[in-house]
Amino acid sequence: MENKYHLTLEQNIFLAKRNLVDNIYANARMEGLNITFPETKTILEGVNVPNLKIDEIQCILNLKDAWKYTIDNIQDEFNLDFICQVNGLVSRNESISWGTLRNR
Numbered sequence: 656m657e658n659k660y661h662l663t664l665e666q667n668i669f670l671a672k673r674n675l676v677d678n679i680y681a682n683a684r685m686e687g688l689n690i691t692f693p694e695t696k697t698i699l700e701g702v703n704v705p706n707l708k709i710d711e712i713q714c715i716l717n718l719k720d721a722w723k724y725t726i727d728n729i730q731d732e733f734n735l736d737f738i739c740q741v742n743g744l745v746s747r748n749e750s751i752s753w754g755t756l757r758n759r
Contacts, residue, residue, distance in 0.1 A: 720744045
């Protein structure tokens, strides 16, 4: 019996891209944003959603950039620099210091 969960790298990338809006929506909800799935999809399509705050839209766009970076650099070594780069994209313009380790 073939293991249906053993996917190739190409299959994993295809699946990640196919579920991108779902993943970003779920990440945004975990960040505490009160946003709907259609609003998330609209933002990712480049259309403004008038009832959302700029910070909420920025968070969605940051998550999109982090997912894009992760998918585009999937072959790179997974190390602290990679994690800091993803963190820098997720928290850009939202935290005091993004993409670096906190020391306090």
